[in-house]
Amino acid sequence: MANILVVDDEMGIRELLSEILGDEGHAVQTAENAQQAREIRAAGAPELVLLDIWMPDTDGVTLLKEWQRDGLLTMPVIMMSGHATIDTAVEATRIGAMNFLEKPIALQKLLKAVQQGLTRGQETARASATPLRPVLLPVEEQRGLHASPSAPIASTVAHVTSRPAMQGVHQDTHSFNLSFDLPLREARDAFERLYFQHHLLREGGSMTRVAEKTGLERTHLYRKLKQLGVESNKLAKKGE
Known part of the structure; x- marks a missing residue:
């Protein structure tokens, strides 16, 4: 196999x-x-x-x-x-x-x-x-992103993913721009933080379902969230 x-x-x-x-x-x-x-x-x-x-x-x-x-x-x-x-x-x-x-x-x-x-x-x-589909932003927004290439990754991701889904793109598809000026560890941690926040909100804070979705054991999931500073209880309340 x-x-x-x-x-x-x-x-x-x-x-x-x-x-x-x-x-x-x-x-x-x-x-x-x-x-x-x-x-x-x-x-x-x-x-x-x-x-x-x-x-x-x-x-x-x-x-x-x-x-x-x-x-x-x-x-x-x-x-x-x-x-x-x-x-x-x-x-x-x-x-x-x-x-x-x-x-x-x-x-x-x-x-x-x-x-x-x-x-x-x-x-x-x-x-x-699977080839990535580019997200086309209005000219003003593109200028804003280019003008600040070192903008925090979290704000950049939230800015783009908060837009309504484009026609022909599945609602669950997340496309975002990353600042390549960030150190690798910071970029990875920022992405993982948003990744787990997304799944916690989507699953109403259920650690069991999030563990199944992300493929992690519950123990390792708890450790990962603690390491990233993600508070699952607060996210569970937001998702209610």
């Missing part, structure tokens, strides 16, 4: 995950350290990576940062660890990991996380293949 890479320095973990995922019909590659994982990734992107955090040569978080830096983080990554702290899990999520599994990994949690990861990867691939 899918090509999955398992990266873990413990042979028993690699063999167990390979057996479980193989029984589910997946093709599984394994790596016992970061260097082997780099080589496998260089040969072609797997559809999903299960990545251990604590490894002897290079830890999983550092490898995740490398892939992000080099533009190689094009597949969903699920982090694994039996000793990681909450801060480590939050950092991995901020860098780009989709989920975090605590060892020993429960079978149902593993299969659910893998399925969510593969679904997210397929959605991302479809979105990348």
